[in-house]
């Protein structure tokens with residue numbers, strides 16, 4: 001466990017959950033290098049979701065990797081996890097060092113520009129470990145990430161810089177929604193990796 005880092009990182013949520021923003025956990029040069037390698041070496045696909053009974057193909061691209069070919073059901077569509085590649089294994093180890101936790105899978109998102117985002121949701125899928133930590137690494141364009149409390153509607157937002165780590169844990173997914181708001185200001189791509197624990 002990286003006590004030094006953890007102790008200097010305050011919980012960003014006022015109640016009902018825990019969100020820790022570590023800031024960059026690697027150099028800008030390393031973050032740029034990972035960004036390029038992930039763009040190239042990840043098997044990106046357009047995401048399919050069934051919303052109000054209609055099949056929607058999103059502009060945002062996604063990928064799903066894991067220790068085993070876990071099936072992951074997300075917006076009523078199912079994907080089977082691919083085996084880790086070199087960069088993803090390195091990043092998984094780095095995130096495990098920083099957080100003191102372990103993860104067995106990763107959902108990746110590629111947003112081509114600020115016009116692509118992700119709507120309000122929480123990551124409470126049934127195969128995800130209950131109240132397990134979700135560790136989110138960001139590369140490429142800096143974007144705002146927002147939380148909204150399900151009852152009080154209170155908002156918290158965090159600017160996610162390249163090479164940065166954000167961890168959501170405890171009851172965060174029960175009480176808070178999160179989203180990546182679209183923005184006209186950002187013209188370049190962002191890659192996000194969310195490391196998770198699947199329990200079958």
Ligand SMILES: O=C(O)CCC(=O)C(=O)O
Pocket residue numbers: 107109118123136145178179180192194
């Ligand atoms: O792109 C992000 O920062 C968050 C993505 C997210 O919330 C998710 O994949 O569940």
Ligand SMILES: [Fe+2]
Pocket residue numbers: 121122123178
């Ligand atoms: Fe999420």
